[in-house]
Amino acid sequence: MNAMRHRALDTVACPDCELQQSIPPLVPGGSARCARCRVTIARNPVDPIGRPLALSVAAAVVFLIANTTPLMGLSAAGREASTTILGGAQEMWTQGSEITAVMVAFCAVIAPGAFIAFMLAVLLGATRTPAPRWVGRLLRMATLVQPWSMSEVMLLGILVALIKIAHLATVIPGIGLFAVGLLVVLLAVTSSIFEPRAIWSRVVWADGTLPPDLRPRRAGPGGRAPDSPWVSAHPGLASCTTCGLLSRPAGPDQLGHCPRCGATLATRHHFSIQTTWALVIAAAILFVPANAFPVLVSTTLGSTEPSTILQGVVFLYQDGSWVLALIVLVASVVVPLGKLVALGYLMVTVQRGSITSNHDRTRLYRLVELVGRWSMLDVFVVAFITALVQLDPLMSVAPGIGVMYFMAVVVLTMIAAHTFDPRLIWNPVVTQRSPRG
Numbered sequence: 001m002n003a004m005r006h007r008a009l010d011t012v013a014c015p016d017c018e019l020q021q022s023i024p025p026l027v028p029g030g031s032a033r034c035a036r037c038r039v040t041i042a043r044n045p046v047d048p049i050g051r052p053l054a055l056s057v058a059a060a061v062v063f064l065i066a067n068t069t070p071l072m073g074l075s076a077a078g079r080e081a082s083t084t085i086l087g088g089a090q091e092m093w094t095q096g097s098e099i100t101a102v103m104v105a106f107c108a109v110i111a112p113g114a115f116i117a118f119m120l121a122v123l124l125g126a127t128r129t130p131a132p133r134w135v136g137r138l139l140r141m142a143t144l145v146q147p148w149s150m151s152e153v154m155l156l157g158i159l160v161a162l163i164k165i166a167h168l169a170t171v172i173p174g175i176g177l178f179a180v181g182l183l184v185v186l187l188a189v190t191s192s193i194f195e196p197r198a199i200w201s202r203v204v205w206a207d208g209t210l211p212p213d214l215r216p217r218r219a220g221p222g223g224r225a226p227d228s229p230w231v232s233a234h235p236g237l238a239s240c241t242t243c244g245l246l247s248r249p250a251g252p253d254q255l256g257h258c259p260r261c262g263a264t265l266a267t268r269h270h271f272s273i274q275t276t277w278a279l280v281i282a283a284a285i286l287f288v289p290a291n292a293f294p295v296l297v298s299t300t301l302g303s304t305e306p307s308t309i310l311q312g313v314v315f316l317y318q319d320g321s322w323v324l325a326l327i328v329l330v331a332s333v334v335v336p337l338g339k340l341v342a343l344g345y346l347m348v349t350v351q352r353g354s355i356t357s358n359h360d361r362t363r364l365y366r367l368v369e370l371v372g373r374w375s376m377l378d379v380f381v382v383a384f385i386t387a388l389v390q391l392d393p394l395m396s397v398a399p400g401i402g403v404m405y406f407m408a409v410v411v412l413t414m415i416a417a418h419t420f421d422p423r424l425i426w427n428p429v430v431t432q433r434s435p436r437g
């Protein structure tokens with residue numbers, strides 16, 4: 001049977017806990033979770049290419065509108081100002097915070113734009129049978145750039161900035177703001193229905209051979225074709241972190257390359273613990289100046305007033321918007337601190353070879369990965385307030401030195417969450433179950 005032949009290819013190693021398991025036949029729209037750690041390991045989308053493609057086209061159009069029309073305008077004492085998304089980064093650059101400006105432009109414009117462009121190319125390329133190799137390369141780029149595409153964080157940042165400015169001047173929301181709102185929805189729906197496995201199964205392999213689904217059938221006994229030379233459900237297989245293919249490694253030390261996507265195979269991220277510790281410690285040190293130095297310096301009629309992250313939270317609270325004060329407090333203080341503590345805890349338990357509460361620790365890791373990006377909120381708030389409130393000599397706002405340290409904390413903790421290998425949590429379990437590995 002055809003289903004028998006592909007059984008081996010439908011075997012995957014869970015990306016989080018490494019348990020090898022075969023994926024049962026899924027109904028259209030269905031999904032499969034890992035038997036051990038419950039992470040979603042496979043989905044069977046109703047229309048794996050057409051729907052994400054239509055959504056990506058829509059996202060591309062909305063992205064162009066969002067970046068070319070004014071986000072919001074402001075009028076005070078007969079003066080008017082307005083800003084676009086890029087205007088937020090531009091004003092930061094002019095005010096001397098070049099590094100932060102580049103990061104804001106990257107997360108607000110470049111990363112979302114690149115993600116949409118990669119997705120369009122991948123999905124268009126995948127309509128060909130078989131899909132050319134560059135489809136796989138671009139899909140890999142799309143996954144790399146996706147965590148840095150922060151349209152939804154930016155949208156919340158714009159709203160907080162609007163409320164902070166509202167008592168200074170009349171604020172007029174622009175078309176760009178509504179476009180950003182729509183873009184956030186389109187991107188969320190696209191990633192929720194997109195299944196990379198469906199694309200990988202169509203891409204030509206690194207050695208130039210056709211994907212197994214398209215290879216001519218060589219029927220063996222009982223109509224069953226022999227397994228691909230690379231893939232079968234045996235222990236000792238290496239799982240590719242890029243495309244998820246299980247393959248037989250070249251050797252015990254140097255595992256070689258994934259036969260499908262060509263990525264270097266490794267049982268664990270290289271130097272995962274050392275790199276993550278270095279990043280966590282650096283971020284913890286930078287967290288001090290991030291909170292001690294002002295993130296915003298406002299000048300009203302000649303008198304300047306610096307404000308730190310916590311002073312900004314107090315300001316929002318006194319202003320009556322305690323919900324926003326709480327959101328900013330959680331995003332800027334609780335989340336970065338929590339991430340540092342959580343990563344530290346995960347690494348200490350991994351280094352001690354702990355075998356208890358593996359499920360909770362895996363869940364904690366996923367939470368750290370998920371919420372990290374929201375810490376960028378205050379950086380966007382500062383960017384858009386700076387871009388809008390330039391009404392010299394009446395009042396003007398400049399970014400403070402603290403915002404650069406703060407951005408560095410967010411970026412370092414995001415990279416730290418990525419360099420930490422969650423499979424390390426299950427290491428003791430894996431070694432006990434398959435000692436020959």
Ligand SMILES: [Zn+2]
Binds near residue numbers: 014018034038
């Ligand atoms: Zn798992």
Ligand SMILES: [Zn+2]
Binds near residue numbers: 240242243244261262
């Ligand atoms: Zn691969």
